[in-house]
Amino acid sequence: MAKLKQPYKLQDLVMLRVVKLLRKACESWITALREAALTGSEAYLKETQNVTADCDTVHELLTSLLTGISAQQAALILKEIIPVITNYDDNCWELKRASWYQDEKHNTVTDINMPQRKRPRTLSDMSVEAYINIYYNVCNRWNLDLYNAMQRCRNHYRYVKWRVMSEIQQIKQILSEVAPLIQRIISPELASSFADNITFHFERNEYVTSLGIFEEERHDELCIAMFxxxxxxxxxxxxxxxxxxxxxxxxVIRNLDSVPGLRILSMNQRFELIKSLKLSRVTLTGSALVARSIHQLQELQVFHYMGDCTDEVVIQLGLNCSNLTEVSVMYSFRETNDCVPHLLLLSNVEFLDITGTQIDRLHYGQLLSGLPKISNVRFVNKLDDLLSHITLETVDTVTQVYGVVNDIDNQIRKFPKTQKFVLLEPDVHLPDVTPPPDFDLSDVTHWTELRKLEILFGDCTTINLNAILTGIGHVLTDLTLKSVTDLNHGDIITLCKSLGKSISALLQNFTTKCRYTAQPRVTTFQEIAIFKNRKINQRSNRFQFYQILT
Structure with a gap:
């Protein structure tokens, strides 16, 4: 016997009717917008305001229903409306071909002195926001119910936990049926909103410890499942x-297996927070969690893990994440030479930052020689012997050089394609070392392909800045001068003719000793160059992390 189809509940019938009415309303809005676009800009703007008001009204009506809107019903609404909106956005030729619309776009781009008029929110944006809010409200209800149950008794908490787990499965099923395009749009914000809500309730919940060790551990797992x-x-x-x-x-780390498509994992937080996690009265090492989970991310392209990365994590990267193009493990003191063979397996890496690790210059030279696409190199101080450990005659892939000038001829010979040079403060890895005197940097002009220059300390005269700008200033597209004293703004404006409207020359001085020529020879730069002069401390707090680890 075939199973009889279950009759619809009254609430479901009502919601189906609401969905049909919403689709008709959406189609009528789009028709009105199309007609208004043919009439002119004023009519279109007025109709846009009318539609926006109608959308707000509909949203208020839906959120005020006595029975509420479940996530499944919300998904049904979005499933019906999103295709209509997407089709309108892709094929609204009445608007895109309108002469007034083209003129407005042209004026927005060319007239930089006129403030841009804020455009009304689109139906797509409003629909996505409503969708995320519905899910967020579900998550908030879960946490509030669990919080209240903990205050009653253990049995009631277990009942609420069972109900939440069943609803979690429904949410996953509903979300999996949403169109891929919509999932890509809502996924980042939806994940963040859930994480924020779960963390907020977890940190304020003092009753969780009253459940006992076993239930406390299970509550951690429940939070992971909700996310x-x-x-x-x-x-x-x-x-x-x-x-x-x-x-x-x-x-995030415990759920890496649920995001196999993750391409960027940038953990640039204050790493002293994650050196150890005390959850459920069990201390978990942060790097161990990462090492145990990172193999799931085979599509990963960018990996930043500052301060607490270990050899075990890098081993897993080398074995499983061959698509990586950027790796930064700055100031991870447990990163040693043992991880170098595994870094060499990452043949697609273009940017590598191992500053502050225990990887010595010999092995760093091996990395620069063995990674076929490496584009950056960092020198630590004037005694850095890195060049002697690079086996290649030239490393043509390197376009960014950071650090100091210690042997300019060999640096230019090794890295002839350098396009960006950032002169950092000497001995950047030792905060208590007194910087050596300023020195002449005029040899930097021998880098014929240099287009971006950053000098982060010194005096204009002693570093011979005028010679640098006279030699290559006309080809520089980006110039940053920070903590450089005795600057001549007029000469900079005159010599750096390629800076253009990017206004990328940022001048930050220790003192106000800045000289000006009578009148720059290129008058157009008076209109586009902005220079900021302010006093800053000679030693910043950039080494604060060093004191934490020692």
Whole structure:
């Protein structure tokens, strides 16, 4: 016997009717916008305001329903409306071909003196925001119910936990049925909103310890499951601030297997927070968690892990993440020469930063010689013997040089294709070393392909800045002079003719000793160059992390 189809509930019938009405309303909005676009800009703007008001009204009506809107019903609404909106956005030729619309676009680009008019929010943006809010409200309800259950008794908490787990499975199923395009749009913000809400309730929940060790551990796993419910293969990058809180960091690392498509993992948080995690009365090493999970991310392209990376993590990167193009493990003192063979397996790496690790100059030279696409190199101080450990005659792939000038002839010979040179403060790895005297940098002009120059300390006269700008100033497209004294702004404006409207010359001085020529020879630079002069401390707090580790 075939199973009889279950009759619709009254609530479901009502919602189906609401969905049809919403689709018709959306189609009528689009028709009105098309007609208004043919009429003119004023009519279109007025109709846009009308549609926006209607959308707000619809949103208020939906959120005020007595029965509420479940995630499944919300997904049904979006499933019906998003294709209509997307089709309109792709094929609205009435608007895109309108002469007034083209003129407005032209004026927006060319008239930089006129403030841009804020455009009304699109239907797509409003729909996505409503979709995310519905999911967020579900997550918030979970955490509030769990919080209240903990205050009652253990049995009630277990019942609520069971109900939450069943709803987690429903959320995952509903989200998997959403169109891939929509998943790509909503995934980063949805993950961040869930992480924020779960972390907020976890940190304020003082009742979790009253459940006992066993339930406390299970609650950690429940938090992980809640976060996992909104993670999809279309999540390519987390929001940058997601790693600022320790429990959020824990949620992300424990769920790396749920985001196989992740391409950027940038953990540039204060790493002293994650050196160890005390959860459920068990201390977990942060780097061990990363090493255990990183093999899931075979599509990873960018990996930043400052301060706490270990050889075990790099070994897993070398074995599983062959698509990596950028690796930064700055100031990870547990990173040693043992990881170098595994770094050499990453043949696609273009940017590598091992500053502050225990990898010596000999092995760094091996990396520069063995990585076929490496584009950056960093010198530590004037006694750096890195060049002697590079077996290649020239490293043509290197286009960015950081550090100091210690042997300019050999540096130019080894890295002839250098396009960017950043002169950092000498002995950058030792905060208590007194910087050596300024020296002549005029030989930098021998880099014929140099286009970007940053000088972060010194005096204009002793470093011979005028000779540098006279030699290559006309080809520089980016100039940063920070903590350089006795500057002549007029000469800089005159000699650096290629800076253009990017206004990329940022002048920050120790003192106000700045000289001006009577009148720059290129008058157009008076209109586009902005120079800022302010006093800053000679020693910044950039080495604060060093004191933490020692």
């Amino acid at each position: 996992r419910s909104v993670l999809t293969r279309f999540l390519y990058e987390y929001e940058p601030y997601i790693f600022l809180l320790i429990f959020t960091w824990f949620l």
